[in-house]
Amino acid sequence: MVQNNIANAIAALKDLLGERLSTGDSIREIHGRDEAYSKPALPDAVAFPESTEEVSALMKVCSEYQVPVVPFGIGTSLEGHVIPIHGGISVDTSRMNKVLEIHESDLDAVVQPGVTRTQLNEDLRATGLMFTVDPGADATLGGMAATRASGTNTVRYGSMRENVLALEVVLPDGTIIKTGSRARKSSSGYDLTHLFVGSEGTLGIITQLTVRLFGHPDTILAATCAFDSVDDAVNTVIMAIQMGLPLARVELLDELQMKGMNIFNPDLNLPETPHLFLEFHGSDAGVKEQVELFESVGEEFSVSGFEWATKAEDRNRLWEARHNAYYAAKSLRKGCDGVVTDCCVPISALAECIARTKELVSEAGLIAPIVGHVGDGNFHLLILFDPSDSEELIEAKALAAQVNHVALSFGGTVTGEHGIGTGKMGYMAEEHGAAYALMATLKRAVDPKNLMNPGKVVAIN
Structure with missing residues (x-):
C-alpha cells in the first residue's frame, strides 16, 4: 500500500513538474545526506519547484497519498535535518532563488527561499545595505530560517530569529499562509512567524521571507x-x-x-x-x-x-x-572524521562550562578542538575519530552526550545554532520538560498526517 501511494504520488508529481521531478540515483544521493556524520537515507524522488503555487500543488498531492516531504535548501545542516529517514519526496527549493523586493528606506528585503546569503548581499552591494546573518556556509535563507541559523555576527546583529520579519509558508495540506508583516513590531495575534523560524521543516515549507537589513558601517x-x-x-x-x-x-x-x-x-x-x-x-x-x-x-x-x-x-x-x-580541525588527524556538536549557556557560565568540557575531552582521550561564538555563550566541539574504528565513534558520541548534559546543568541549551534534527532529539525532554509535549501538540495540529520531515525535532505517531 505504501509503495503504491509513493508510485501514485510520483506519477502525479511527474505530471505537475515534468523533468523537474527526478528519481535518478545521483540526485537522490545528494539529497540523502547533510554535512555532518549522519547515516544517509535516500528520498524516493526529488522535486524542484519554481513557485509557491507549485509547492502548494505538490503538497496537495503528497497529502492525498500520505507521502512524507522533506524540504531541502543546500544541504549544509549538521544534525540530519534534511535526511529523509522515512523516504518520500525531497523538495529542493534552489530554483526559487529570486530577490523579489528591496526596500532601502525600510531596511528590508523580500526573497524566495533558495536565495543564498551571499547572493542577497551581492544584490545589495549598490544600496549600502547588508544582510548580516552569517553561519559560515553559503546557506539558503529558507534553510537558515528553518534552522534558526546564527553565526559570527550574532552578538551585534542577532540571529534569524531577530532578522525574519514575515514569511509565506505552504502548510502540509497545500494551504498558503502569510505570517507577520513588514512592520517592525506588532501586537496582533500569535507570533506565527517565529513558530516556523526554527521548525526545521516539520510544520510547512517556507516559500518567501521578508528579512531585516542593516547599513554598512563606515x-x-x-x-x-x-x-x-x-x-x-x-x-x-x-x-x-x-x-x-x-x-x-x-x-x-x-x-x-x-x-x-x-x-x-x-x-x-x-x-x-x-x-x-x-x-x-x-x-x-x-x-x-x-x-x-x-x-x-x-x-x-x-x-x-x-x-x-x-x-x-x-x-x-x-x-x-x-x-x-x-x-582546519580535521587536519589535526589525517583520515579522521568528526562528530560535530554545539551548545550554548549563559555567558557568565561559559568559562566554567568550557573548562568542564575540556576535562571531559581529556578523560575520554580524544582530540576535540573548540571554537565558539563566545559573545553569545555558544561553543562548538569537533570530536575527531577514526572512521574505521566503531569503538571510537561510540566514544565520540558518548563525549558529545556528556557535553550536552553539562550545558543543561549550567542552565543552557543542547544547541545554540545547529538545531535538533534527529541528532539531538534525545535531549529535548530533559531540556524542555512539559513544554516538549506542547511542541508535539502543535505538530499534530498543523501536520496531523505527520508528513512534514517526520522523525525530526519531535516524534509523534
Whole structure:
C-alpha cells in the first residue's frame, strides 16, 4: 500500500513538474545526506519547484497519498535535518532563488527561499545595505530560517530569529499562509512567524521571507589576539560585553584549534595558544574608542599579540580562515572524521562550562578542538575519530552526550545554532520538560498526517 501511494504520488508529481521531478540515483544521493556524520537515507524522488503555487500543488498531492516531504535548501545542516529517514519526496527549493523586493528606506528585503546569503548581499552591494546573518556556509535563507541559523555576527546583529520579519509558508495540506508583516513590531495575534523560524521543516515549507537589513558601517576593523588560557579569553569577552562594548564579531579558538589553523593555513602563522578573532563596526571615532576599550580590558587578562586587519582583503582572509575551522580541525588527524556538536549557556557560565568540557575531552582521550561564538555563550566541539574504528565513534558520541548534559546543568541549551534534527532529539525532554509535549501538540495540529520531515525535532505517531 505504501509503495503504491509513493508510485501514485510520483506519477502525479511527474505530471505537475515534468523533468523537474527526478528519481535518478545521483540526485537522490545528494539529497540523502547533510554535512555532518549522519547515516544517509535516500528520498524516493526529488522535486524542484519554481513557485509557491507549485509547492502548494505538490503538497496537495503528497497529502492525498500520505507521502512524507522533506524540504531541502543546500544541504549544509549538521544534525540530519534534511535526511529523509522515512523516504518520500525531497523538495529542493534552489530554483526559487529570486530577490523579489528591496526596500532601502525600510531596511528590508523580500526573497524566495533558495536565495543564498551571499547572493542577497551581492544584490545589495549598490544600496549600502547588508544582510548580516552569517553561519559560515553559503546557506539558503529558507534553510537558515528553518534552522534558526546564527553565526559570527550574532552578538551585534542577532540571529534569524531577530532578522525574519514575515514569511509565506505552504502548510502540509497545500494551504498558503502569510505570517507577520513588514512592520517592525506588532501586537496582533500569535507570533506565527517565529513558530516556523526554527521548525526545521516539520510544520510547512517556507516559500518567501521578508528579512531585516542593516547599513554598512563606515569603518570595519578586524583583529586577532592571543591569551594564556581559554579562561582569560572568555573573561575578557564577558567584561567587554558587560561594559556595553558593541562587538560585531568575537570568536574563540582554543590552543588545539589554533594548531589546526596553522596546519591548514600555513600563512596564518599565529601562536598556538587560545585566540580571539574580533571585528568592530562603526564610525572612525567609534571604532577607535571600541578598540581602545577592548585593549584595556584585555590587558587585565594578559592579552598579547594583537594583529589588526584594516583592508577588506585582509579581513576576508581572516574570516575565511575562521569559517574553514572545521577543515582546519580535521587536519589535526589525517583520515579522521568528526562528530560535530554545539551548545550554548549563559555567558557568565561559559568559562566554567568550557573548562568542564575540556576535562571531559581529556578523560575520554580524544582530540576535540573548540571554537565558539563566545559573545553569545555558544561553543562548538569537533570530536575527531577514526572512521574505521566503531569503538571510537561510540566514544565520540558518548563525549558529545556528556557535553550536552553539562550545558543543561549550567542552565543552557543542547544547541545554540545547529538545531535538533534527529541528532539531538534525545535531549529535548530533559531540556524542555512539559513544554516538549506542547511542541508535539502543535505538530499534530498543523501536520496531523505527520508528513512534514517526520522523525525530526519531535516524534509523534
